[in-house]
Amino acid sequence: MKFFNSANYREIISSEILRNSQVKSYKKKMSEAGGFHAAYLSQVLTNSANITADQASLLCEFWDYDERMSEFFITLVSLEKATTASLRKRLEMRIASLRAIASPAEIAVKLESSLAFERAQLLFSSSDYYAVLAALSIPHVQSEIELSNFLRIHIENLRIILTQLHEMQLTKKKADYWEVASENNATVAHNKSLTHDLVSSLHAKFCQAYINTYHSMCDAAVIPVTAEQYNALKAEMRALMEKYHGALERNGEFVAGINVSLFRF
Known part of the structure; x- marks a missing residue:
């Protein structure tokens, strides 16, 4: 998966889990770093729940992302929780901009x-x-x-x-x-x-x-x-x-x- 081509933030989380599949108790460590329980992570990955922007920021620090990658991931999280067309449009424009920079x-x-x-x-x-x-x-x-x-x-x-x-x-x-x-x-x-x-x-x-x-x-x-x-x-x-x-x-x-x-x- 190419990072900036990710359709949603869950793809990125799944990619990180796959990439670190050899790390013992990785899901637990990642969940703790993000400030939620491993059981909640399962709900997130099955579209039954969302993480917050604060939790997304903590995960970016855990993964040691740079500023552009962090902003992309956090913006994807915010997009999932946006409730108005106006906000969704702004967030989608920012995501498109970050993808263009990365290309x-x-x-x-x-x-x-x-x-x-x-x-x-x-x-x-x-x-x-x-x-x-x-x-x-x-x-x-x-x-x-x-x-x-x-x-x-x-x-x-x-x-x-x-x-x-x-x-x-x-x-x-x-x-x-x-x-x-x-x-x-x-x-x-x-x-x-x-x-x-x-x-x-x-x-x-x-x-x-x-x-x-x-x-x-x-x-x-x-x-x-x-x-x-x-x-x-x-x-x-x-x-x-x-x-x-x-x-x-x-x-x-x-x-x-x-x-x-x-x-x-």
Whole structure:
């Protein structure tokens, strides 16, 4: 299921349950996170009950959705409970708008739900895959030689990466140059084990860059915060990432690696 193509919020809940089917007592954990009982969840999934917008927001935090995904899910929930034609129209327009935003291929790699898990593991195993996709959005950096020189990836290794990305339908080749497959309309996969692999790869790349160049930035802090401050900080960090992610498309000069971490002790 492609997230932004979901017809209603129940499809998203069902998809999350299916995706986490190997997690012990997942329905119970999800229900507790959403502030309702597992028995009530069964009623929701059979169209016998609805969750509230507050509960929807709690689920978005549990699933670690970004702002756009959260708004889409919460709006779908609100649509189910709308009682006037005026409100339904407004909510349907907002849903259509969010779907339109999500449709074009974006620089950041999006993991299509139909990809085999083995290929997903490969994609997240090295930041080089992401770097190639990001570089392909920059004009005049689309041939194999240009990409190899630009990213300082050996030409043979680059060809392997391009071939693998092509097999995942994330890139396509035209004559002697490559480009991101614009028809790819996948959603970001939230899988902590896969994300951990990518973070590890980015950190290794950062250490190399930090030692060898003066362009890199490193900052860290351990601070006392309230729960409200923590959630606000997380939202601000995500908003900043999304802001620049969309704004820099096809206007970049080089590829930057960003690794933002926030956690509770």
